[in-house]
Structures are given as structure tokens and as C-alpha cells.
Amino acid sequence: xxxxxxxxxxxxxxxxxxxxxxxxxxxxxxxxxxxxxxxxxxxxxxxxxxxxxxxxxxxxxxxxxxxxxxxxxxxxxxxxxxxxxxxxxxxxxxxxxxxxxxxxxxxxxxxxxxxxxxxxxxxxxxxxxxxxxxxxxxxxxxxxxxxxxxxxxxxxxxxxxxxxxxxxxxxxxxxxxxxxxxxxxxxxxxxxxxxxxxxxxxxxxxxxxxxxxxxxxxxxxxxxxxxxxxxxxxxxxxxxxxxxxxxxxxxxxxxxxxxxxxxxxxxxxxxxxxxxxxxxxxxxxxxxxxxxxxxxxxxxxxxxxxxxxxxxxxxxxxxxxxxxxxxxxxxxxxxxxxxxxxxxxxxxxxxxxxxxxxxxxxxxxxxxxxxxxxxxxxxxxxxxxxxxxxxxxxxxxxxxxxxxxxxxxxxxxxxxxxxxxxxxxxxxxxxxxxxxxxxxxxxxxxxxxxxxxxxxxxxxxxxxxxxxxxxxxxxxxxxxxxxxxxxxxxxxxxxxxxxxxxxxxxxxxxxxxxxxxxxxxxxxxxxxxxxxxxxxxxxxxxxxxxxxxxxxx
Amino acid sequence: xxxxxxxxxxxxxxxxxxxxxxxxxxxxxxxxxxxxxxxxxxxxxxxxxxxxxxxxxxxxxxxxxxxxxxxxxxxxxxxxxxxxxxxxxxxxxxxxxxxxxxxxxxxxxxxxxxxxxxxxxxxxxxxxxxxxxxxxxxxxxxxxxxxxxxxxxxxxxxxxxxxxxxxxxxxxxxxxxxxxxxxxxxxxxxxxxx
Numbered sequence: 001x002x003x004x005x006x007x008x009x010x011x012x013x014x015x016x017x018x019x020x021x022x023x024x025x026x027x028x029x030x031x032x033x034x035x036x037x038x039x040x041x042x043x044x045x046x047x048x049x050x051x052x053x054x055x056x057x058x059x060x061x062x063x064x065x066x067x068x069x070x071x072x073x074x075x076x077x078x079x080x081x082x083x084x085x086x087x088x089x090x091x092x093x094x095x096x097x098x099x100x101x102x103x104x105x106x107x108x109x110x111x112x113x114x115x116x117x118x119x120x121x122x123x124x125x126x127x128x129x130x131x132x133x134x135x136x137x138x139x140x141x142x143x144x145x146x147x148x149x150x151x152x153x154x155x156x157x158x159x160x161x162x163x164x165x166x167x168x169x170x171x172x173x174x175x176x177x178x179x180x181x182x183x184x185x186x187x188x189x190x191x192x193x194x195x196x197x198x199x200x201x202x203x204x205x206x207x208x209x210x211x212x213x214x215x216x217x218x219x220x221x222x223x224x225x226x227x228x229x230x231x232x233x234x235x236x237x238x239x240x241x242x243x244x245x246x247x248x249x250x251x252x253x254x255x256x257x258x259x260x261x262x263x264x265x266x267x268x269x270x271x272x273x274x275x276x277x278x279x280x281x282x283x284x285x286x287x288x289x290x291x292x293x294x295x296x297x298x299x300x301x302x303x304x305x306x307x308x309x310x311x312x313x314x315x316x317x318x319x320x321x322x323x324x325x326x327x328x329x330x331x332x333x334x335x336x337x338x339x340x341x342x343x344x345x346x347x348x349x350x351x352x353x354x355x356x357x358x359x360x361x362x363x364x365x366x367x368x369x370x371x372x373x374x375x376x377x378x379x380x381x382x383x384x385x386x387x388x389x390x391x392x393x394x395x396x397x398x399x400x401x402x403x404x405x406x407x408x409x410x411x412x413x414x415x416x417x418x419x420x421x422x423x424x425x426x427x428x429x430x431x432x433x434x435x436x437x438x439x440x441x442x443x444x445x446x447x448x449x450x451x452x453x454x455x456x457x458x459x460x461x462x463x464x465x466x467x468x469x470x471x472x473x474x475x476x477x478x479x480x481x482x483x484x485x486x487x488x489x490x491x492x493x494x495x496x497x498x499x500x501x502x503x504x505x506x507x508x509x510x511x512x513x514x515x516x517x518x519x520x521x522x523x524x525x526x527x528x529x530x531x532x533x534x535x536x537x538x539x540x541x542x543x544x545x546x547x548x549x550x551x552x553x
Numbered sequence: 554x555x556x557x558x559x560x561x562x563x564x565x566x567x568x569x570x571x572x573x574x575x576x577x578x579x580x581x582x583x584x585x586x587x588x589x590x591x592x593x594x595x596x597x598x599x600x601x602x603x604x605x606x607x608x609x610x611x612x613x614x615x616x617x618x619x620x621x622x623x624x625x626x627x628x629x630x631x632x633x634x635x636x637x638x639x640x641x642x643x644x645x646x647x648x649x650x651x652x653x654x655x656x657x658x659x660x661x662x663x664x665x666x667x668x669x670x671x672x673x674x675x676x677x678x679x680x681x682x683x684x685x686x687x688x689x690x691x692x693x694x695x696x697x698x699x700x701x702x703x704x705x706x707x708x709x710x711x712x713x714x715x716x717x718x719x720x721x722x723x724x725x726x727x728x729x730x731x732x733x734x735x736x737x738x739x740x741x742x743x744x745x746x747x
Contacts, residue, residue: 001724001727001728003731005728006724006727006728006729009728009729010728010729010730013728013729045568045571045572048567048571049564049567049568049571050564050567051564051567051568060554060557061557061561064554064557064558064561064562065561065564065565067558068558068561068562068564068565069561069562069565069568069569071562071565072562072565072566072569073565073569076569118639118640118641120637120638120639120640121638121639129577129578129581130573130577130578131577133576133577133580133581134572134573134576134577137572137576138569138572138576165561166564166568169568170568170572173572173575173576178575178576178580181580182580182583182584185584185588186584186587186588186591189584189587189588189591189592189595189596190588190591190592190595191595192595192599192612193595194595194596194597194598195581195584195585195588195589195596196585196589196596196597196598197585198597200638201598201607203606203607203608203609204606204608205608205609205615205616206603206608206609206615206617206622206737206740206741206744207615207616207617207618207619207622209615209616211609211613211615211616211635211636211637212636212637212638213598213610213613213637214637214638215597215598217581217584217585219584219588219596220580220581220584220585221581223584235640236639236640236641237630237640237641237642237683237684237685237686240640240642240682240683240684241640241684241686242610242612242613242614242684242686242687242688243598243612243613246595246599246612247725247730248724248725248729248730248731249725249726249729249730251729251730252729305647306647306648307647307648307653308645308647308648308649308652308653308656309647311653311656312656312676312679312680313676314676314677314680315647316676316677316679316680317642317643317645317647317652317680317681318642318643318644318680318681318682318683319680319682319683320682320683320684320687320689321626321677321682321687321689321690321691321731321733322687322689322730322731322733323730323731324730324731327729327730327731328683343683344683345642345683346642346643346644346683348642348644348645348646349642349643349644349645349646349647349652350647351647352646352647352648355647442644442645442646443644443645443646443648443649444649444650445648447646447647447648447649467644468641468642468644469644469645469646550646550648
């Protein structure tokens with residue numbers, strides 16, 4: 001069988017699997033967040049934490065809960081990383097330096113999982129288990145919570161209450177992430193991912209050399225890392241490491257898990273707002289963008305575009321034999337389109353335009369289908385923007401799902417859309433203005449610019465993947481990228497919660513002949529156009545100097 | 554507002570501690586318990602024993618440089634390659650002259666050692682993997698090495714070629730991933746046949 005046919009069949013199986021679970025899982029999620037009942041274990045957690053699950057929060061209190069939770073999470077994770085030497089299971093690793101610990105704490109709390117360090121060289125098992133893996137769950141649950149709060153903005157009428165952050169958080173963990181992660185971890189372990197607490201093991205190889213293998217609780221961490229679109233690796237090689245991703249089957253499973261929740265959330269949205277067709281429109285836009293991106297990435301990788309791939313006869317530098325080019329392109333595209341940022345190949349060694357598509361996936365603002373929660377949020381914000389633009393063009397009152405898009409709403413949306421580009425362009429500008437940060441670049445020419453651009457785009461979009469040639473473990477990059485991650489995560493979240501509060505306070509406007517239909521294919525087309533134009537106008541100059549200059553020369 | 558911030562942050566701290574017990578201890582221990590019972594060998598790292606001692610893992614590639622062994626792909630993990638304490642890729646870009654130079658040197662070396670025309674050296678022999686620990690080579694690269702290995706060990710080339718075929722793994726379910734040969738397992742079989 002040819003590589004192309006095998007690759008197409010693999011994509012087909014992935015799409016079928018996602019299609020099969022779309023409606024049941026999407027509807028299940030809708031029930032989870034609509035339910036009035038609390039499970040016994042959830043009641044137990046609320047009692048221990050002295051939280052009243054019956055209380056409803058205004059958007060400001062919801063946002064304060066989220067920010068307070070994130071603040072203590074960053075602080076405790078920072079301390080855990082700084083003090084790991086004196087804590088158990090450190091495997092002899094010393095504490096991380098201040099800027100490195102700050103970067104990593106922020107990175108995992110913001111669902112980014114940018115890793116300046118090499119896991120096997122600096123992380124003890126306690127830091128991985130109780131710090132990084134826990135935040136993989138909690139940052140994903142936070143993303144889900146904000147998405148659900150925004151949906152409530154379109155569901156509720158004449159109220160200033162948008163739900164209870166603690167209930168949304170705990171339900172996301174207990175009813176969604178934990179059961180799926182447990183099952184996925186066992187499947188990964190069945191494929192050969194390690195789950196072991198033994199330390200380093202040195203032995204003599206067959207030829208007589210020494211080799212030291214490292215193991216750890218990898219399967220449990222990798223499962224939530226991909227399911228929660230976190231993407232942090234236990235080891236430096238991330239999902240290319242055979243102990244994290246042992247076979248082509250585990251590779252496909254991880255690709256599936258990255259796409260799983262982001263791709264079903266439009267269904268959940270459609271269910272909760274009582275109009276599945278509105279969900280289908282958002283899903284269609286995500287699917288179109290994902291398919292176009294996958295086609296481009298695969299074509300560039302499989303036709304070994306670029307100097308070295310052409311010389312070698314395949315784009316195999318930085319790719320694993322068991323995955324091959326097609327499955328690596330599928331994984332890489334899905335990891336950057338979902339804000340997971342995991343990698344089963346070296347993205348820095350991708351072909352110039354193939355790597356450019358990975359960058360573009362993030363520049364779209366992570367909406368194809370985007371991160372867990374974040375993807376749906378980004379798409380809804382663009383939907384509001386699209387009805388506003390359409391309203392201006394044809395002179396109709398901008399409305400979406402019976403809510404008027406007034407000055408307040410569109411201001412919040414505009415700030416949301418500008419937040420990420422601001423963090424990216426200011427960060428890249430600063431990095432390139434100083435000689436120190438410029439020296440961290442590995443590859444010469446336009447590719448070097450792409451390394452820096454990629455880093456800030458990845459951080460500000462909370463993706464976490466890297467053109468890993470950049471030596472990013474410096475005080476400058478650790479601090480600047482951490483600030484980009486914080487800015488790119490929490491400013492948009494607060495804006496979205498304010499938007500939810502503003503929408504929930506409105507009374508539903510009845511549908512009239514002047515209402516733009518937002519549940520039909522034409523609106524999907526408009527929405528796609530808005531997404532592409534917003535990105536294109538903002539980032540075309542930067543792309544032209546980086547991947548386009550390299551790929552089209 | 555300040556009152557809310559203080560109260561919710563305190564709740565957040567309690568929530569973080571409670572959920573850390575659940576997600577940071579109970580969850581990984583449950584996965585550990587089940588996987589150690591159900592797939593003990595794999596959960597421990599798929600170690601391979603030979604003559605009563607561990608010689609490697611079927612998932613982790615290791616260095617072979619002698620003429621009588623099948624060689625793995627180039628590796629960027631550690632100074633000498635295949636060091637699991639430093640997994641990773643070269644991260645050299647597709648237009649990087651340094652990478653092009655490495656490719657040329659690898660092509661010369663493989664072409665010389667295995668007696669393969671330079672233009673026919675397989676791509677995976679010229680490129681480092683993403684993990685630096687790739688346990689596999691392509692069937693093509695394994696076959697290209699068969700003559701050298703057979704010669705060094707005084708074995709019949711056909712016998713060695715049969716071993717390569719016997720250790721060639723197909724795509725999962727016939728279409729997922731790529732065909733590959735596990736270098737360590739092949740070399741163990743080679744040892745048994747010598």
C-alpha cells in the first residue's frame with residue numbers, strides 16, 4: 001500500500017471516530033452542565049472546600065473566582081518547582097531557577113505547556129505528578145468552565161448570573177476529564193506507554209555500551225496532556241518519545257484525543273442554546289479550516305518541499321520511523337490547530353511552508369477546532385464579530401441568538417480580537433530589538449525569525465508547541481513568554497465573561513424579517529471569511545518575512 | 554469586590570489542595586495499579602532480557618556501530634546519540650546549510666560502509682529522528698545493511714535477509730503508521746543465528 005493511500009485511510013478512520021462520538025459526547029456535555037444534581041463525590045468536594053454549589057455568581061465574581069484560583073495555582077506550582085529538592089520523589093533534581101519556575105508555573109496553569117526545559121533533565125516525579133499533571137486537568141477544566149459560562153450568556157435572559165465557577169470546574173474534572181483520561185491512559189499503557197515509579201536504570205547494551213533509561217508515571221500524564229489540549233511532555237522529546245507514544249496506534253489515539261472535546265463543544269453549544277443548527281454552523285467552520293490546513297501541511301511534508309528534504313528524498317529529519325511523514329503531519333497539524341502543542345516530530349525541521357501552516361493554525365486564534373473551551377469561545381467571539389460586520393454591510397441590526405450586539409458587546413469583542421496580536425507583535429518586536437534574545441536563534445535566515453515569531457504566537461495562544469531550536473531557557477524568554485501566556489489567557493477570559501454577563505442581562509429580541517440568519521451555510525461562509533481576514537490583516541507582514549520568505553524563494 | 558476576591562481565592566486554595574490529592578495522587582496510582590496488573594511488561598518499559606540480564610528496551614533505540622550489527626538512524630539525543638537522558642531532535646531547519654552538510658557526510662559514510670550507491674541511501678539513514686531514540690529503521694535501510702552484516706559475521710546473505718523480513722513490522726491494521734524494523738530485536742535474532 002502506498003504512503004498516500006495509507007495516510008488517507010488513517011485520516012478517514014480518525015474522522016469517522018470523531019463523527020461517531022460527536023453527538024453522544026456533545027449531548028452528554030450539555031447534560032453535565034445543565035444538570036441540577038450533584039454527584040455524591042462532588043458534594044464531598046464542595047463540603048471539604050466549603051463552597052456552596054447552589055450559589056449563582058455574577059460575571060465579576062465568576063471572573064474573580066477564576067483569577068483567584070489561577071493565582072494560587074501559579075504560586076503553589078512555583079513553590080513546588082523551586083523547592084523540589086527538599087520534597088520527596090525529586091530523583092535528586094534541584095529546584096528550578098526563579099525565572100524558569102515562573103515560566104513553567106504560568107505555562108501549565110494557562111493550558112499552554114510551553115517547556116523551556118528538558119523534562120528528563122530537571123523534573124522530579126512529584127513535580128510532574130502533583131504539579132504539572134494536576135494543572136493539565138485544572139487548566140482544561142477552567143477552559144471548559146469559561147466556555148460554558150459564555151454559552152449561558154446566550155441562554156439566560158434578564159439576569160446578572162452566569163453560573164458557579166466551582167461547580168463548572170468540579171464537574172468538568174469529575175464527569176468529563178477524569179473518566180476519559182483514565183480510560184485513555186490505560187489504552188496508552190496497553191500500547192506500551194510506561195507507568196512506573198522506578199528511577200533511572202543503567203545497563204550494558206547488546207554491543208557493550210552503557211545506556212540509562214528513565215521511566216515514570218508517563219501514561220497517566222500523557223493522557224490528560226493530549227485530552228486537555230495541554231501538550232506538555234513528560235520527556236523533552238514529548239510525544240515523539242517512544243515511552244510517551246510507543247506505536248502508530250497510540251499516535252492516532254493521541255491525535256483523536258486532542259481533537260475530541262474541542263470538536264464536540266459546538267454540539268454542546270447547539271444543545272444548550274436550543275438550536276443544534278447553530279452548533280453545526282460553528283462546527284462546519286472549524287472542520288473546513290482543519291481540513292484545509294491538514295491538506296496544506298500534508299502536501300508540503302509529503303512532497304518534501306525545501307532544500308534538505310529534497311536532497312534526502314523525504315522530509316524525515318525530526319520524524320520517527322514508526323509514524324512516517326503522513327501521520328506526523330496529521331499529528332502536528334492537529335496539535336497546533338487544537339492549542340495542544342504536543343509534538344511527535346520536530347516542527348523546527350518541518351518543511352518551510354509545512355511549518356508555516358502550523359504557525360498559521362495558531363495565528364487563526366486557535367479555532368480549528370481550537371483548545372478545550374478556548375476554541376468554541378474564539379469561534380463565538382468571531383460569530384459576534386461576523387454578525388456585526390454583516391450588519392454594517394447590509395444595514396441590518398446586528399443580532400446573534402436573539403441578543404443585540406451593542407456598543408458594549410462589540411467593544412469587548414474587539415478587545416478580545418486585539419489581545420493576542422498585541423502580545424505577539426510586542427513580544428517579537430522586543431525580542432528582535434535586543435542582541436541577547438537574538439542570539440538564542442538556532443537556524444539562520446528567515447527560519448530564525450520564524451523561531452522567535454513561533455515562540456510568542458505559541459505562548460500568546462496558549463498552544464505550547466515550539467520551533468525548538470530557539471534556546472528559550474533564558475531569563476528574557478522565560479519572563480517575556482510567561483507574560484505573553486498570562487496576557488493571552490486571562491485578558492480574553494475576563495473579556496469573555498464580561499460579554500457573557502452583558503448578554504445574559506439582555507431580553508431576547510424576537511426574530512424578524514430584519515434578522516440575519518445565523519444557522520445557515522451562508523453564515524458559515526461569512527464566519528470563515530472573517531476568521532481568515534482578521535488573521536491575514538494582522539499577521540501577513542510577519543508571515544511574509546518568515547515562512548513565506550523561506551518557502552517561496 | 555476585595556471581599557469576594559479574598560473569599561474566592563481561599564476557596565480556590567482549598568479546591569486546589571483537594572483536587573491535587575485526587576488528580577495528582579489517586580489518579581496516577583490507579584492507572585499504575587491497573588496497568589502494572591494488566592500489562593506489567595509494557596508499563597515497566599518493555600525491557601528486553603538476554604542471557605539473564607537487561608540489554609535494552611524494545612521501544613528505545615540504542616547505539617550499534619560495529620560492522621557486524623544493524624545500525625540505527627542518526628540520533629540527536631546526547632553527544633553520542635541514543636541517550637535517553639537527553640531525548641530530542643536536531644531542530645535544524647529544512648534550509649539550514651549545517652543540516653545539508655550533515656546529510657552529505659552521512660550519505661558518504663553509509664554509502665562507503667554498506668557499499669550502497671550514494672543516490673540509493675535511504676532517507677531514514679540520512680536523517681535524525683524526533684526523539685533521538687527511534688528504535689526502528691525502514692525495511693529498505695535494513696536490507697541495505699544486510700550484505701555488510703552477513704560479511705562481518707560470515708553468514709549467508711540470504712539468511713540475514715530472511716531475518717530482516719521476519720522482523721519487518723507492517724503498518725498497524727495494514728494502514729496506520731509506517732513499515733519498520735526494530736533494530737535491537739533484529740540484532741538479537743542475528744546473535745542467535747550466528
